[in-house]
Amino acid sequence: MQITYRIAKYLKVVLAVLLLAACTPIGEPATPTPAPVLVRVGVLPFMSNAILKIADAEGFFVEQGLTVELVPFRSSNDFVPLLLQGELDVAAPALTAGFFNAIARGGNVKIALPLTAFTPQDCPVVVVLARKSDVEAGKYASPAQWKGATIGISLAGAQGLPGYVVDLFLRQAGLTAQDVTLTALDPAVQGEALRSQQVDLLYAAEPWITRLLAGDDVVVLSRAEDVAPDLTSSFMVYGPSLLAEPEVGRRFATAYLNAVRQYHEGKTPRNVELVAEYAGLETELVQQVCWSDIPLDGAVNVDSIMLYQEWLHDLGLLDRLLSADEFLATGFVEVPE
CATH class of the missing domain: 3.40.190.10 (Periplasmic binding protein-like II)
Structure with missing residues (x-):
């Protein structure tokens, strides 16, 4: 009798499992995750x-x-x-x-x-810089005074975006690139070129602007967003x-x-x-x-x-x-x- 009882109990468990499986909906096969x-x-x-x-x-x-x-x-x-x-x-x-x-x-x-x-914002990311002593002496106060100046620009040069932005500055005074001399400079030597008067003005971008202004002998003349907002x-x-x-x-x-x-x-x-x-x-x-x-x-x-x-x-x-x-x-x- 004990054996019969155990068999009956086992069969009930098996039947319950089969019924549960039958009532469980068969889902769609899992979609494999695509390779990155x-x-x-x-x-x-x-x-x-x-x-x-x-x-x-x-x-x-x-x-x-x-x-x-x-x-x-x-x-x-x-x-x-x-x-x-x-x-x-x-x-x-x-x-x-x-x-x-x-x-x-x-x-x-x-x-x-x-x-x-x-984008115009509180601080500039591209500017034209000048020696503080020149600005205090009244030089380069407006683009009209840039005529004849030597302007240092990034290596992208006169036929790229730096040249375009400088041209926009010059247009304000009716000048063109032919009225100045554009000199391509590596950013690492820009500061020395300006301070040693190899160039009169400097087209510069961050982080070089912050580095150069830290010396207190260089000032911002113009900001790129003013002419090309x-x-x-x-x-x-x-x-x-x-x-x-x-x-x-x-x-x-x-x-x-x-x-x-x-x-x-x-x-x-x-x-x-x-x-x-x-x-x-x-x-x-x-x-x-x-x-x-x-x-x-x-x-x-x-x-x-x-x-x-x-x-x-x-x-x-x-x-x-x-x-x-x-x-x-x-x-x-x-x-x-």
């Missing part, structure tokens, strides 16, 4: 490029299913060829005639996101791979703009830490310098680019003027109208 997509991004050792460090370090790329490789470069000269060859997927090439001409000749690269903009001065450019895979491009843009939102929280301890680590700068300096504006909405000021492109065309540097559709990628960011 590799995106290779060319980066430069500038503070503005630290936005990509923020996106990477804070996991914003991983959240979008991306494995992003930040490939360091010292110069942006090779970015466009490497994008066209598929060696890079994203980069921030200098906005030169070469960029526009590459597109005009059939190159499949386009601006996708803004990196920096000359809201000009989108640098960009993230997509190569053929991301242009051909819009979903991946959108995911990259989403992660990027998440990092921009954190960046706009300002000089928080975490942001200062990441920017200083990325740019190889002292934490104290990063806290002091003026940070470039990166548009929160991901919108590119197309009108500002068209004006700059027309300037390049007037210099005879462009094959032809491009329409916005030719150089701007759309659909990756939802921009408010």
Whole structure:
């Protein structure tokens, strides 16, 4: 009897399990997690490029299913060829005639996101500097007094954005680049060139502005945002791979703009830490310098680019003027109208 009872009890358990299994709905097979997509991004050792460090370090790329490789470069000269060859997927090439001409000749690269903009703010990120002694003596008080001056500019030179901004300053006084001498200087020697009177004026950007002003013998004459307000001065450019895979491009843009939102929280301890680590700068300096504006909405000021492109065309540097559709990628960011 004891054995029969045990068998009956066992059969009840088996029956209960079978009934439970029968009543449990059969779900769809689990969808396998897609493998992360590799995106290779060319980066430069500038503070503005630290936005990509923020996106990477804070996991914003991983959240979008991306494995992003930040490939360091010292110069942006090779970015466009490497994008066209598929060696890079994203980069921030200098906005030169070469960029526009590459597109005009059939190159499949386009601006996708803004990196920096000359947004008017409490502090300047690009300026023209002068010796304090000259300003106190009444020299260079207005662009009209710049005639005949030697102006030091960044290595991007007279035929790039620095030359364009200087030209905008000169236009205020009816002058042109032919009325001054533009000298390309490495940032590391800019201060010495100004102080030793090798140049009369200096086109400078952060963090060099803060470093030079610390000496109390240099002053700001003019700010770039005064003559080119809201000009989108640098960009993230997509190569053929991301242009051909819009979903991946959108995911990259989403992660990027998440990092921009954190960046706009300002000089928080975490942001200062990441920017200083990325740019190889002292934490104290990063806290002091003026940070470039990166548009929160991901919108590119197309009108500002068209004006700059027309300037390049007037210099005879462009094959032809491009329409916005030719150089701007759309659909990756939802921009408010």
